[in-house]
Amino acid sequence: MDFDQPPVVRVSADDDLPEDAWPMTIPAVAQLMREGLELSPFVTFLVGENGSGKSTIVEAVAAAYGLSPEGGSAQGHFSTRATESPLGNALTLRRGIGAPKWGFFLRAETMHSWYTYSESTAVGLPGDRPPPPSYHEMSHGESFLEVLRTRFDSPGFYCLDEPEAALSFSSTLALIGALGRIVDAGGQVLCATHSPVLAAMTGATILEVGDWGLRRTTWEELELVQHWKSYLDAPGRYLRHVLD
8 A cells, every 4th residue: 555645636526516606617616526636746736817716726625625714724723704615615635645634725815814813823833833923014025935934844735826926036936945845845735826937846737727627738838828928028019908
């Protein structure tokens, strides 16, 4: 028997959802419910336009793993306003035998609330760790980097929803370094992103999300990458349509 497995081997449907109700009306979610999803044992990126379902899927997988839907770890759940879809309750995860159980969900849109929760409770840390820093006294990007430094240092399952939102180019490269250290330590990453920089991480599996559902692709073939290359080559071709 193979005990050298990642935290999550496969995602599949454990319950039915109405086909005409959100989020089943999203092609990627409908495909996930029909076919399930094999995750890379290392890093899986979901890349697609706004509304394509990538964040909905990451949120649901994080919830099915036991992580707080608004961000953080399994040890510290909080809720400011429940807006998550019912998808998390409809999924089942095939866990890796002997894999680490620690996990963390970094969700860009709710990190401000998680900072408040973390500072007020100082829970959710594996092992004997000091109290968290004062995230609210840092810039948006600095606080994200501090989370990477203090929370992304243990093997486990890490879900990230558009983590590049607060990061500069150089800080995004630092994030790639943090993800690389997680993988080297035996951890696993599922990440929704709009960043061509992040999606270029060596060895990552890329799933493009859109009207077709989910499809495996390469960095060079991503529509996102092609658009960025065209824009940087001649931004005026795009801007004249936006500004006219």
